[in-house]
Amino acid sequence: MDTRERLISSTRELLWERGYTGTSPKAIQERADVGQGSMYHHFRGKSDLALAAISRSAREMRDSADAVFTDTGTVVDRITAYLRRDRDALKGCPVGRLTQDPDVMADPELRRPVEETFAWLTDRLAGLLADGRTNGELDPRLDPEATATALVAVLQGGYVLARAAGSADVHARAVHGALGLLTGDARRSPSGQENR
Amino acid sequence: MDTRERLISSTRELLWERGYTGTSPKAIQERADVGQGSMYHHFRGKSDLALAAISRSAREMRDSADAVFTDTGTVVDRITAYLRRDRDALKGCPVGRLTQDPDVMADPELRRPVEETFAWLTDRLAGLLADGRTNGELDPRLDPEATATALVAVLQGGYVLARAAGSADVHARAVHGALGLLTGDARRSPSGQENR
DNA sequence: GTCTATAATCGGATAGAC
DNA sequence: GTCTATCCGATTATAGAC
Numbered sequence: 001m002d003t004r005e006r007l008i009s010s011t012r013e014l015l016w017e018r019g020y021t022g023t024s025p026k027a028i029q030e031r032a033d034v035g036q037g038s039m040y041h042h043f044r045g046k047s048d049l050a051l052a053a054i055s056r057s058a059r060e061m062r063d064s065a066d067a068v069f070t071d072t073g074t075v076v077d078r079i080t081a082y083l084r085r086d087r088d089a090l091k092g093c094p095v096g097r098l099t100q101d102p103d104v105m106a107d108p109e110l111r112r113p114v115e116e117t118f119a120w121l122t123d124r125l126a127g128l129l130a131d132g133r134t135n136g137e138l139d140p141r142l143d144p145e146a147t148a149t150a151l152v153a154v155l156q157g158g159y160v161l162a163r164a165a166g167s168a169d170v171h172a173r174a175v176h177g178a179l180g181l182l183t184g185d186a187r188r189s190p191s192g193q194e195n196r
Numbered sequence: 197m198d199t200r201e202r203l204i205s206s207t208r209e210l211l212w213e214r215g216y217t218g219t220s221p222k223a224i225q226e227r228a229d230v231g232q233g234s235m236y237h238h239f240r241g242k243s244d245l246a247l248a249a250i251s252r253s254a255r256e257m258r259d260s261a262d263a264v265f266t267d268t269g270t271v272v273d274r275i276t277a278y279l280r281r282d283r284d285a286l287k288g289c290p291v292g293r294l295t296q297d298p299d300v301m302a303d304p305e306l307r308r309p310v311e312e313t314f315a316w317l318t319d320r321l322a323g324l325l326a327d328g329r330t331n332g333e334l335d336p337r338l339d340p341e342a343t344a345t346a347l348v349a350v351l352q353g354g355y356v357l358a359r360a361a362g363s364a365d366v367h368a369r370a371v372h373g374a375l376g377l378l379t380g381d382a383r384r385s386p387s388g389q390e391n392r
Numbered sequence: 393g394t395c396t397a398t399a400a401t402c403g404g405a406t407a408g409a410c
Numbered sequence: 411g412t413c414t415a416t417c418c419g420a421t422t423a424t425a426g427a428c
Contacts, residue, residue, distance in 0.1 A: 003411080003412090017298060018217070018298050019215070019217065019296065019297075019298075021214070021215065021217050021218040022217040022218075022298065022299075024402075024403055024404075025403075025404060025405080026402080026403075026404085034412090035411095035412055035413060035414090036405090036412090036413080036414085037411075037412050037413050037414080038411065038412055038413085040404095040405075040406080041411055041412070042411090045404070045405070046403090046404070046405090092295075092296065096353075096356045096360070097296055099288075099355075099356050099359040099360050100215065100288065100293055100296045100356075100359075101215075102213060102214050102215075102218065103218075105359060114360050115360050115361060115362065117360075118356075118357055118360040118361065119360075119361065122357070141376075142376065143372070143373060143376055145369065145373075146369050146370070146372045146373030146376060147373040147376060147377065148373070149354075149357060149366060149369040149370040149373050150350050150369075150370045150371075150372075150373030150374040150376075150377065151373070152353065152357060152370075153349065153350045153351075153352075153353030153354045153356070153357055153370035153373075153374075154346050154349045154350055154353055154374075155349075155353065156349075156352070156353030156356040156357065157292075157348065157349030157350055157351065157352030157353030157354070157356070158345075158349045158353070159295075160292045160295050160296075160314075160349070160352040160353070160356075161314055161318070161345060161348060161349055161352065163295040163296075163301065164292070164295050164310050164311050164313075164314040164315075165311060165314065165315065166311065170345060173341065173342050173345040173346075174342070174345040174346045174348075174349040175346075176339070176342045176346075177339060177341075177342030177343040177344070177345050177346030177347070177349075178346040178349075178377075180337075180338065180339055180342060180343060180346075181343065181346065181374075181377035181378055182377060199393080199394090220420075220421060220422080221421075221422060221423080222420080222421075222422085230394090231393095231394060231395060231396090232394090232395080232396085232423090233393075233394050233395050233396080234393065234394055234395085236422095236423075236424080237393055237394070238393090241422075241423070242421095242422070242423090
């Protein structure tokens with residue numbers, strides 16, 4: 001890996017672990033094993049490096065999700081596969097994490113990849129859910145946009161809860177609960193007052 | 197409000213807005229309108245202040261949730277009221293936010309209130325869901341712990357998505373989606389293959 | 393209790409030699 | 411392209427006067 005790539009890679013890791021404010025140019029250089037001068041030769045400064053790192057992480061997140069979504073199987077299969085996908089729950093989401101960084105959110109350039117990634121993801125999931133509704137896999141009353149938003153929120157919130165508990169199992173439990181609701185293993189009782 | 201309280205209040209605000217790493221003693225003093233010497237008289241340092249602030253926020257979050265949970269109405273009513281509660285979605289959760297702060301999570305004292313708050317919240321919701329299952333409001337197949345975890349995750353993840361989108365509506369949409377799944381307005385089709 | 397002074401270290405760069 | 415030197419403000423305190 002060349003110098004430039006090592007810097008991007010190091011920045012991605014540090015943004016993931018410590019956020020933008022918690023990441024210093026010096027720490028980036030040390031982890032990349034690159035000198036001060038080198039870093040400022042390849043990038044104009046911290047925010048320039050962060051832009052490269054964030055864009056890379058966003059693209060990777062999108063590409064890997066898309067691979068699961070375009071896989072074979074029923075709609076429910078593909079959504080289940082995405083929700084259950086292997087993840088390091090205690091590390092959190094490298095993109096979602098950035099929403100807590102005021103300096104990232106305040107800079108339109110840095111913020112853009114974050115915004116676009118979640119807009120794309122939610123939209124893609126909503127499309128799948130709409131397909132499932134059309135083909136009879138899912139209840140016609142299901143609201144694709146709202147449901148997609150809820151599912152993405154479960155994933156993002158699952159990271160929060162897993163980190164709070166210090167246990168990756170909590171993320172899996174959140175996903176399990178969401179799938180239970182989606183696939184009808186857990187819902188308002190058929191004898192409940194809201195049933196029609 | 198006395199000096200000590202102003203310092204705690206100022207620290208709570210800053211931790212909420214900028215996190216632990218992004219909050220300097222100087223900024224705390226300025227917002228509280230308290231001098232350097234005063235701050236170090238009342239608190240041993242930044243982490244001591246943070247502990248007071250975090251404990252306060254955690255207790256407040258817990259108390260206000262408990263008020264909704266112990267309210268009158270059906271289980272589904274109370275859960276709905278909690279999920280739909282007025283919130284400043286773009287500001288995020290003052291407690292959940294701290295899970296992204298490595299310095300907070302690395303310090304057992306600072307971390308404890310965060311961990312306990314979410315453990316309590318999830319447990320409390322699971323109890324309500326179990327009650328709803330018992331009294332026939334909810335499907336007997338519903339897994340109370342997993343569902344409770346998913347619901348709390350929707351709230352926490354909703355903040356992430358709202359901030360990413362720059363719109364509080366996204367949080368409301370996530371909640372709407374989750375309630376649709378929980379109350380049976382949106383789920384796997386009755387004619388779907390998983391139906392028994 | 394509050395104020396000012398002092399200080400060591402870090403953060404985020406710029407400048408110029410090689 | 412990479413290195414070292416230098417810079418200035420911020421961070422997180424401590425010390426002692428008032």
